Amino acid sequence: MPEYTVLEHSHPRVDAWEKVTGQATYAADLHLPGMLACKLLTSPRSHARIVSIDTSRAEKLPGVRAVITGKDFPNTHFGSGGLKDRYIMARDEVYYIGEPVAAVAADDEMTAQEALELIRVEYQDLPAVVSPLDALKSGATVVHSDLPKFEGYGFAAGGPNVCTLLDADRGDVEQAFHEADHIFEDTFRSQGINQGFLEPMACAARVEPNGRLTVWASTQGPYQVRAQLAGVLGMTISNVKVIPMELGGGFGAKLRLAFEAFPALLAIKSGHPVKLVNTREEAFTMNGPRLPTHIHLKTAVKDGRITAREAHSVFDVGAYLGAGPNSGVGHALGAYHIPNFKLRSYGVYTNKLYVGSYRASGVADMTFAVESHMDIIAHKLGVDPLDFRTINAVKEGDQAVGGARTPRNGLQETIQAVKERLGLPKKLTSDNPNEARGVGVALCEWRSGSGPSTASISVNEDGTVSLLTGSVDISGSDTSLAQIAAEALGVKMEQVIVAERDTDLAPFTGPSGGSRIIYSQGKAVQMAAEDTRKKLIALAAERLKLSPEALSCAGGRVYVQDNPPQGFTLGQLARQSLTSKGGPIIGTAALSSMPYTPVFCTHAAEVVVDKGTGQVRVTRYLQAQDVGVAINPMSVEGQLEGGVVQGIGRALTEEIQWDPNTGKVRNPSLATYLMPLAVDMPQVENILIRVPSPDGPFGARAVAEPPGFGPPAAIANAIYDAVGVRIKDLPLSPERVLAALQGKDTEIKMDVEALRRAEAGRG
Amino acid sequence: MKKPLQITVNGEIRQFFAEPYCSLLDALRDELLLTGTKKGCDEGDCGACTVLLNGQAVTSCLVLAHSAHDSQVTTVEGLADHQKLHPVQQAFVDHGGLQCGFCTPGLIMSAVGLLQENPNPTEEEVRFAIGGNLCRCTGYNKVVEAILAAAQAMQNKLKA
Numbered sequence: 001m002p003e004y005t006v007l008e009h010s011h012p013r014v015d016a017w018e019k020v021t022g023q024a025t026y027a028a029d030l031h032l033p034g035m036l037a038c039k040l041l042t043s044p045r046s047h048a049r050i051v052s053i054d055t056s057r058a059e060k061l062p063g064v065r066a067v068i069t070g071k072d073f074p075n076t077h078f079g080s081g082g083l084k085d086r087y088i089m090a091r092d093e094v095y096y097i098g099e100p101v102a103a104v105a106a107d108d109e110m111t112a113q114e115a116l117e118l119i120r121v122e123y124q125d126l127p128a129v130v131s132p133l134d135a136l137k138s139g140a141t142v143v144h145s146d147l148p149k150f151e152g153y154g155f156a157a158g159g160p161n162v163c164t165l166l167d168a169d170r171g172d173v174e175q176a177f178h179e180a181d182h183i184f185e186d187t188f189r190s191q192g193i194n195q196g197f198l199e200p201m202a203c204a205a206r207v208e209p210n211g212r213l214t215v216w217a218s219t220q221g222p223y224q225v226r227a228q229l230a231g232v233l234g235m236t237i238s239n240v241k242v243i244p245m246e247l248g249g250g251f252g253a254k255l256r257l258a259f260e261a262f263p264a265l266l267a268i269k270s271g272h273p274v275k276l277v278n279t280r281e282e283a284f285t286m287n288g289p290r291l292p293t294h295i296h297l298k299t300a301v302k303d304g305r306i307t308a309r310e311a312h313s314v315f316d317v318g319a320y321l322g323a324g325p326n327s328g329v330g331h332a333l334g335a336y337h338i339p340n341f342k343l344r345s346y347g348v349y350t351n352k353l354y355v356g357s358y359r360a361s362g363v364a365d366m367t368f369a370v371e372s373h374m375d376i377i378a379h380k381l382g383v384d385p386l387d388f389r390t391i392n393a394v395k396e397g398d399q400a401v402g403g404a405r406t407p408r409n410g411l412q413e414t415i416q417a418v419k420e421r422l423g424l425p426k427k428l429t430s431d432n433p434n435e436a437r438g439v440g441v442a443l444c445e446w447r448s449g450s451g452p453s454t455a456s457i458s459v460n461e462d463g464t465v466s467l468l469t470g471s472v473d474i475s476g477s478d479t480s481l482a483q484i485a486a487e488a489l490g491v492k493m494e495q496v497i498v499a500e501r502d503t504d505l506a507p508f509t510g511p512s513g514g515s516r517i518i519y520s521q522g523k524a525v526q527m528a529a530e531d532t533r534k535k536l537i538a539l540a541a542e543r544l545k546l547s548p549e550a551l552s553c554a555g556g557r558v559y560v561q562d563n564p565p566q567g568f569t570l571g572q573l574a575r576q577s578l579t580s581k582g583g584p585i586i587g588t589a590a591l592s593s594m595p596y597t598p599v600f601c602t603h604a605a606e607v608v609v610d611k612g613t614g615q616v617r618v619t620r621y622l623q624a625q626d627v628g629v630a631i632n633p634m635s636v637e638g639q640l641e642g643g644v645v646q647g648i649g650r651a652l653t654e655e656i657q658w659d660p661n662t663g664k665v666r667n668p669s670l671a672t673y674l675m676p677l678a679v680d681m682p683q684v685e686n687i688l689i690r691v692p693s694p695d696g697p698f699g700a701r702a703v704a705e706p707p708g709f710g711p712p713a714a715i716a717n718a719i720y721d722a723v724g725v726r727i728k729d730l731p732l733s734p735e736r737v738l739a740a741l742q743g744k745d746t747e748i749k750m751d752v753e754a755l756r757r758a759e760a761g762r763g
Numbered sequence: 764m765k766k767p768l769q770i771t772v773n774g775e776i777r778q779f780f781a782e783p784y785c786s787l788l789d790a791l792r793d794e795l796l797l798t799g800t801k802k803g804c805d806e807g808d809c810g811a812c813t814v815l816l817n818g819q820a821v822t823s824c825l826v827l828a829h830s831a832h833d834s835q836v837t838t839v840e841g842l843a844d845h846q847k848l849h850p851v852q853q854a855f856v857d858h859g860g861l862q863c864g865f866c867t868p869g870l871i872m873s874a875v876g877l878l879q880e881n882p883n884p885t886e887e888e889v890r891f892a893i894g895g896n897l898c899r900c901t902g903y904n905k906v907v908e909a910i911l912a913a914a915q916a917m918q919n920k921l922k923a
């Protein structure tokens with residue numbers, strides 16, 4: 001590893017001081033003069049026509065300043081991807097319980113709440129469908145009868161509720177199945193998951209004297225919010241300024257426009273600033289979560305190697321298409337090289353809260369399926385599960401699903417590291433006859449996120465540098481970006497100022513999500529730093545009448561290589577630049593995409609299963625991840641640990657419970673939706689593998705998404721190792737484990753034949 | 764109808780008006796504009812609103828402001844001594860005990876409450892003491908490390 005002065009150091013977060021003293025300002029902390037409170041009226045019906053809405057009584061309540069309904073917005077659809085399938089507020093129909101129908105701005109929350117109760121909405125019920133497998137059946141209740149007319153719709157196959165059908169094919173799958181020694185088929189199900197961000201969604205809006213709209217948002221994607229908000233309000237983008245506030249956790253939930261349009265329109269209507277703060281219940285009933293998936297995998301094995309995979313994945317997307325279905329094709333192979341494949345992924349509408357993003361939605365579900373399936377195959381073949389994975393693992397040069405070549409990576413190193421640390425293979429035993437212990441592994445794969453990234457660095461007269469990017473800080477990314485800038489420019493961390501930003505100040509930048517900040521945004525910062533360095537050297541060369549090649553930039557100075565005392569500090573150069581030909585020094589960089597760089601990790605869980613209750617306890621959790629280079633090891637470990645604990649929650653306790661008839665969320669509170677607490681969790685162990693990526697800044701790879709993928713499969717595999725039962729349904733609850741121990745049929749049923757038939761009939 | 768009350772917050776006597784149903788959390792945030800204390804649920808389930816009430820860590824969303832009349836309240840804003848952080852705050856900074864920071868004020872107050880009662884806790888006792896504080900970002904490893912380190916630092920200071 002090269003010698004770094006700033007990278008690979010656990011520098012404290014640049015925003016730590018504000019956060020530990022309570023000074024960091026989150027959107028809910030805003031108090032603007034004259035600010036009103038906003039409350040939302042939502043649909044109590046799963047699917048209904050809105051016959052009429054009468055807001056007159058609410059409007060007359062003293063303290064109420066404005067009331068809006070869907071008809072107050074321009075009649076435009078929008079969507080979270082290519083498919084434009086929704087209104088920002090219901091107009092003629094509601095599609096799920098919890099869909100916003102009206103909003104009130106009043107002097108305080110109590111008055112706004114009171115006003116909601118005075119709004120009369122007359123509904124006419126329509127049939128609803130809640131189960132995605134029911135929605136797939138022919139003759140099923142139709143969620144959106146106008147689906148074929150939606151802009152961006154192009155999948156007239158699979159049934160009336162299929163809003164997207166993605167596919168990927170390679171080689172001759174049928175031939176491979178024909179020639180296989182063994183064929184394995186399994187169906188898995190994953191549950192609905194709430195992102196669990198601690199900060200409920202909040203936002204505020206104000207109309208400025210010049211007519212522009214300022215929006216304060218808790219968001220990972222200020223430019224996405226700006227564009228979508230302008231769209232639904234019928235404004236031009238340039239008339240909207242989004243100020244991203246401190247982000248109290250998002251994990252994908254805050255990537256796009258959320259509720260900002262409501263206070264915005266109320267601010268326009270009332271002439272006052274308006275703030276909306278979600279309750280915790282609303283975070284469960286109105287914020288797009290991860291929705292259930294059903295995944296069927298069929299795999300051919302010949303001579304111990306996987307030769308073909310057929311996958312059918314059904315992603316429940318709720319009322320509107322969002323994240324998920326892409327992974328049904330993109331991640332159906334897992335971390336393995338499989339020459340022949342046929343991959344199908346369905347997005348299916350149901351009358352439930354629409355799907356949102358959550359830490360690589362879909363991939364986590366695919367990983368549970370693929371890694372459980374791998375274990376099942378290994379056991380049936382009688383080979384060691386880790387060896388079977390090692391043999392089939394992706395190698396440098398292999399083609400990924402989309403055709404990109406796999407570059408150099410540390411997958412094998414992660415496997416080896418886990419094997420050595422745990423002494424695998426091994427059999428765990430328990431002295432307690434009521435308990436059994438087991439160990440399970442899982443490999444995870446992801447790719448480093450790409451997308452538009454920009455950065456600029458200006459040099460101040462005192463030798464500090466100001467770094468401006470459009471990205472929102474997420475899990476310490478500002479600190480890591482500052483470290484990249486400091487390393488590339490040869491200055492100390494203390495010399496880097498990370499500028500406050502908003503959409504007026506910084507150029508367009510992709511959202512902070514999908515593990516893209518360090519890899520892509522970090523690359524832009526590194527390039528901007530190099531541009532800055534070049535300009536500093538050029539100025540010094542001009543002043544010293546030397547060639548630039550004779551100079552170096554390090555230690556906060558530009559100096560003559562052969563005579564280091566001769567040179568200038570950055571502060572001197574910045575001051576000289578004010579009167580130089582080129583003017584003040586500013587380095588910039590921009591990029592739109594980055595090459596394919598996968599990220600791999602190996603996870604292992606040790607569990608204790610109580611044979612009497614089915615209770616599973618994780619006693620040890622180990623992960624080894626190839627991070628390329630650890631820009632900030634403390635921050636990297638924090639990502640890995642946080643991700644694993646989210647994954648353990650998904651594995652064992654978390655599940656959104658829907659009423660099977662109405663789709664109403666039945667457990668919308670933190671007392672009934674069970675996220676991991678400190679008392680439940682093992683001390684997670686991390687091993688950082690450093691195989692530099694060819695393209696990332698200083699060789700860095702993405703970090704944040706994959707740690708959450710592994711736990712459900714690693715734990716399910718450990719349960720199998722402990723007690724010999726296979727749970728294919730999440731969470732791995734005591735009830736399910738016990739049912740399986742009692743020999744009950746716990747298999748997931750999905751009619752894959754019907755999907756194959758529907759696909760064959762596709763024109 | 765708002766009624767007057769008086770609470771000593773971070774050593775200062777504060778007199779203000781609050782509705783009878785107003786929680787201590789809302790009073791701190793909306794009446795006194797001390798927004799460091801966070802509202803994650805308003806139902807007693809997340810711990811983000813933890814403050815010290817007469818030296819005890821409590822979830823301020825479950826305390827009525829008027830029931831805290833004439834009490835002593837310490838919030839996260841009251842811990843640092845000008846530019847000098849409280850040892851628990853410093854340990855959170857040094858050990859990476861925070862990410863998004865939304866749970867952090869509550870966790871820090873729980874930790875301060877714990878260390879007042881039990882200056883030398885075991886890892887298990889720390890995990891138990893913060894058992895009512897949800898954190899979605901960190902996975903708790905570094906939070907626990909930070910609190911143990913703070914205990915150590917405070918002990919060392921006492922000895923010195």
Ligand code: FES
Pocket residue numbers: 801802803804805806807808809810811812813822823824825
């Ligand atoms: S806000 Fe008080 S416990 Fe969550």
Ligand code: FES
Pocket residue numbers: 198248249860861862863864865866867897898899900901
């Ligand atoms: S740091 Fe984000 S919830 Fe704890």
